Amino acid sequence: MTHTVLVTGVSRHIGARMASVLAADPDISRVIGVDTVPPPSLTRDGGVSLGRTEFVRVDLRSPDIAEVLAAADIRTVVHMSLVSAPTRSGGRAAMKEHNVIGTMQLLGACQRSATVRRVVVRSTTAVYGSSPRDPAVFTEDLEPHDGPSHGYARDAAEVEGYVRGFARRRPDVTVSLLRFANFMGPGVDSPLTRYFTQPVLPTVFGFDPRLQFVHEDDAVEVLRRMATEDHPGTFNVAGAGVLLLSQCVRRAGRLSLPLPSPAFKVLGNTARRAGLVEYSPEQLRLMSHGRAVDTARLEAALGWKPKFTTGAAFDDFLRSRGLRPFGGVRS
Secondary structure (H helix, E strand, O other), X not given: OOOEEEEEOOOOHHHHHHHHHHHOOOOOOEEEEEEOOOOHHHOOOOOOOOOOOEEEEOOOOOOHHHHHHHHHOOOEEEEOOOOOOOOOOOHHHHHHHHHHHHHHHHHHHHHXXXXXXXXXXXXXXXXXXXXXXXXXXXOOOOOOOXXXXXXXXXXXXXXXXXXXXXXXXXXXXXXXXXXXXXXXOOOOOOHHHHHHOOOEEEEEOOOOOEEOEEEHHHHHHHHHHHHHOOOOEEEXXXXXXOEEHHHHXXXXXXXXXXXXXXXXXXXXXXXXXXXXXXXXXXXXXXXXXXXXXXXXXXXXXHOOOOOOOHHHHHHHXXXXXXXXXXXXXXX
């Protein structure tokens, strides 16, 4: 059977890497990558080579995505297009429309499709929120005490609701929902990686949160496996272990600036307006209470464990930015 894969969000790093890996698979006949802007590999900016991926410029919020699915007889959809921070031009409203309305349109097109048999959706462990009442480790079945009420995490929680509804309506389709910890690695550009490259790192006074990361190589491998094998369900994805924020600061060779929570908020608002670093309300909660997840379900389903621990993923990121980790590679 012809295996054609559609990947959304190919103008961003992880989406481009995913499309590239699938395009190199001889068992996949076509890879179609969609986004609102051309990927860097198709512009003067360079970027990840997409190989034989066919790029189609389409806004997921429009009905055009249904035409793409129908015309190409798509069998597998990999939805990577969730945006984690608002752009300076579009702002929060445009970000929410892209994330939530775009996903609704895509899932509606998948529901009407006669060829789609597998849907893989990127989500985030941020859906668990960050609270002083949280369990030590979240499993996929635990409900957060204080669910997300802001930004990307709130969008992701809404998206997950629509994904579960789609899975109920189309039980013949394998639906895999992946809750990723924060991405780390040489090619990752995110609010958190930008935070760690500042010369001085503001922290919330009195708190030393636990953080988890997943290396971009491991994230792409999990996505590849989910796109080419049937693993229905919801899965946490993170490198083994945790790092305290204070450990991250020391490894990065940075200075910390402990601030009372209100002052951290004021600084965050100022930095966000200046377009420097995204200190969202959810970032403040993460920097106060942290978050850790259990990945046993993923490892049992795939018979595989991430190559990089949380510590090793962070160290690889530091090396790529010229911030040599103290003591070399750590697990």
